[in-house]
Amino acid sequence: MRLNCTLILTINCIEEMNIFVTGANGQLGNEMQLVAKNSKDHYIFTDVCDGYQKLDITNLETIREVVKTQKVKCIINCAAWTNVDAAETAGDIVEVLNAKAPENLAVAMKEVNGLLVHVSTDYVFGGDPYNTPCKEEQKGTPTGVYGLTKLHGEEKILATGVDYIILRTAWLYSEFGKNFVKTMMNLTDSKPQLKVVFDQCGTPTYAGDLANTIFDIVENRKYEGHSGIYHFSNEGVCSWYDFTIKIAELTGNINCDIQPCHSDEFPSPVTRPAYSVLDKTKIKETFGIKIPYWTDSLKKCISHLMK
Numbered sequence: 119m120r121l122n123c124t125l126i127l128t129i130n131c132i133e134e135m136n137i138f139v140t141g142a143n144g145q146l147g148n149e150m151q152l153v154a155k156n157s158k159d160h161y162i163f164t165d166v167c168d169g170y171q172k173l174d175i176t177n178l179e180t181i182r183e184v185v186k187t188q189k190v191k192c193i194i195n196c197a198a199w200t201n202v203d204a205a206e207t208a209g210d211i212v213e214v215l216n217a218k219a220p221e222n223l224a225v226a227m228k229e230v231n232g233l234l235v236h237v238s239t240d241y242v243f244g245g246d247p248y249n250t251p252c253k254e255e256q257k258g259t260p261t262g263v264y265g266l267t268k269l270h271g272e273e274k275i276l277a278t279g280v281d282y283i284i285l286r287t288a289w290l291y292s293e294f295g296k297n298f299v300k301t302m303m304n305l306t307d308s309k310p311q312l313k314v315v316f317d318q319c320g321t322p323t324y325a326g327d328l329a330n331t332i333f334d335i336v337e338n339r340k341y342e343g344h345s346g347i348y349h350f351s352n353e354g355v356c357s358w359y360d361f362t363i364k365i366a367e368l369t370g371n372i373n374c375d376i377q378p379c380h381s382d383e384f385p386s387p388v389t390r391p392a393y394s395v396l397d398k399t400k401i402k403e404t405f406g407i408k409i410p411y412w413t414d415s416l417k418k419c420i421s422h423l424m425k
């Protein structure tokens with residue numbers, strides 16, 4: 119009986135937090151809106167577009183002001199420059215959004231002893247020819263502006279001394295926004311033949327699974343004493359070619375002839391990593407989570423899209 123009372127008291131002692139989600143209109147931001155519906159915390163969804171509380175994360179003074187007036191104790195940063203090819207020629211804005219802006223959020227959270235949850239990418243790797251899954255402590259070797267600016271963002275967060283959880287993820291897709299799954303569902307439906315690269319391997323990540331993991335870490339205060347960088351993707355490994363074959367199969371687009379090809383058949387302004395599989399041992403052991411296999415999550419997302 120005494121044990122039960124102690125347990126109830128402990129649970130009730132968790133104080134409600136005001137949490138900002140930035141980039142709420144993006145893929146991950148939309149999934150965060152779904153998972154946070156039944157939270158005991160108070161989520162405030164922000165973005166630069168209409169329909170959300172306006173928050174431009176490149177402006178430190180604005181962030182400071184709203185954090186103070188709305189008593190925000192946690193920021194989940196889903197905003198970023200995510201167009202990998204365009205990053206090569208877009209200029210300063212990519213560094214501002216992927217590095218300076220996360221630093222702004224970290225500074226604002228540090229000032230109120232809050233927590234920053236930030237999302238980074240497998241593209242911080244790729245310059246070295248890995249053939250085993252990348253671990254968190256491995257040196258970043260980005261091959262392009264996007265990966266480099268995301269790596270700078272991580273470094274700037276660490277330098278502020280804030281409590282942080284950085285989640286590096288990969289090949290993100292969801293029901294929302296533009297992504298590889300939606301593109302391939304359309305192409306395998308409309309084209310008789312398709313070539314897809316088989317010499318880039320990684321792991322797809324359903325943004326709904328990533329959102330669930332972020333929610334679990336924050337809602338259950340699992341982050342306490344565990345500031346650090348963690349890797350999160352779905353389980354398994356595949357090439358973009360394998361990914362496409364599975365998308366076509368699950369969508370029922372059986373008439374498209376999908377063939378593997380090399381990356382040099384699709385010239386791009388940036389060389390993408392040949393192997394950027396993330397080792398997820400640390401996140402699973404630290405937070406006690408189980409991660410779905412990539413085809414199971416893909417099936418779930420496609421069934422939602424086809425409804």
Ligand SMILES: NC(=O)c1ccc[n+]([C@@H]2O[C@H](COP(=O)([O-])OP(=O)(O)OC[C@H]3O[C@@H](n4cnc5c(N)ncnc54)[C@H](OP(=O)(O)O)[C@@H]3O)[C@@H](O)[C@H]2O)c1
Pocket residue numbers: 140141142143144145146147165166167173174175176195196197198199200215237238239240268287288289290291295
């Ligand atoms: N997509 C992937 O394959 C992938 C892979 C690995 C890691 N990641 C990382 O995962 C995270 C989430 O990616 P995602 O695909 O969900 O991104 P996304 O769909 O591109 O969404 C990003 C959101 O941020 C908003 N935004 C842009 N500038 C802003 C500003 N100054 N202030 C506030 N918000 C701003 C965007 O608005 P507008 O649309 O109006 O610009 C958009 O709503 C990012 O950190 C990304 O680097 C993504």
